[in-house]
Amino acid sequence: MDSTSILLGCKSVGNTAFAQRNYGKAIRTYTQGLTLLPSNIDLLSNRAAAYLNYGLYSLALHDAETVLSTDPTHEKCLYRKVKALWGLSRYHKAHQFTEKFKIPSLADKAAITLSQSLGHIKASTLMSLPHQARHEIADYRGPIEIVPIPGKGRGIVATENIPVGSLIICSKAFCIVxxxxxxxxxxxxxxxxxxxxxxxxxxxxLIYDKLQLDPSLKSELLKLYTGQQESQSSDDITLTIRNIIDYNGFTSKRDDSLISMGNPNFAGLWILPSYLNHSCLDNNANYAVYGDILVVRAVKNIPKGDEILISYWQATVPGRREVMKARNFECGCRACKMEDEEDPLIKAEIAQLLQQIRESLVSPSSDLPATTNRNFDRVQRIVKLRKKKYGDTNMALLTPEVEMVGAALSERHDTKGCIFILENMHKVCKNNGFVLSSVYQAMNLSSHWRQMNKVEEWIEWAEQFRKNVIAACGDFDDGLIALKIDPECSAIQAQTDR
Structure with missing residues (x-):
């Protein structure tokens, strides 16, 4: 078989693999053809496309520039060079390139990604992204740095004061499935x-395959924590990758909707966010995943020098302490301290009260008003037991049982009862990983107070609603769009009336 036939065969097989999304095979097949004719434009261009789809941006850029050195107007490689520059976070250079070569199909997008790389990324844009997809959203890194943290290894701290609601990190996945x-x-x-x-x-x-194709990626990957001391590091790269994923990966299943914003299953690895440390309740930042984009936003004002903390597992997640112990770290947040210090008798009584609520909901009596009254008494007791010392760490108030009691009170228009439950829930939820819940709690509280013609309280909770939206989304008006909140709701009307 002559070289021409071999080249055509490699191109055909590579194109078929590419169409099947088997990018690793496509890359290797194109490479096989290029060993015979290293300057073949079609194979280089096609391999650049395969590299892009596999997240191997340096190699994609090299192939695209090789083609452009021979054919400066090669349309596909002009486009692929810009995409590779985006993948390498070289947004200013990509913008200059699109302007220089007059690439109309990319000019607007290049300007947008350049703006995004400066932190101008709307929550409404992120929340509208398809879940199981990879997106062309720019990376952004706020005023932060990675530093040694006593007792934790490494972490991320603020190098400037970071106001509540500020975007801290927007990061594209190193690899995601x-x-x-x-x-x-x-x-x-x-x-x-x-x-x-x-x-x-x-x-x-997939990470193993990417490293085989581009060994230069190992340098940033192997800096991540593996659960082993440096002297114990394994020479087995597959074991090292497994450990890195176990300790640094972000995953979601269909029941983790609060963190994943409703994403179905995924597993991904993000380099910079992997350095963020954990707090179950006292986190000052929140993270969310949109497709292959992971975003971190401040939910409190973060002073310069403070460590940025997120919740790997929220304080309501059963068994989280055992998981932390298995990973050789402790949290020490207020929720964890409460669990360690609280009187066992109080714990047992609260567990019994929740069990009684649960049983009444599973087998409701014919006298629903009486059942609701008894359950509300139980919720009041739960609040009283922890009010003095643990009022703002009372995780029992965030259980499905208490939420269902609130729903029953709402159905019978018991406004005072709803207010009692919502206000106590809000104490726990505001300015931490439950910030999205606090938005709706404040919105409903504003509505309830308005129904009672309590203007001062109505306006007070409308203002709290505004603060919570900013903490969750960064901007009030954009947050209303992102969260799809009815502009006619009473909390917004209070803002307008003022």
């Missing part, structure tokens, strides 16, 4: 297609 990616991995790499594969398994396999 969605449901389709897991299926693709099974199809391309496993002989037995019936094998049950976790998302983290597919993630590890």
């Amino acid at each position: 969605f449901d389709q990616d897991v299926q693709d991995f099974k199809n391309f790499h496993l002989r037995d297609k019936s094998v049950e594969l976790e998302h983290t398994d597919a993630l590890g396999g």
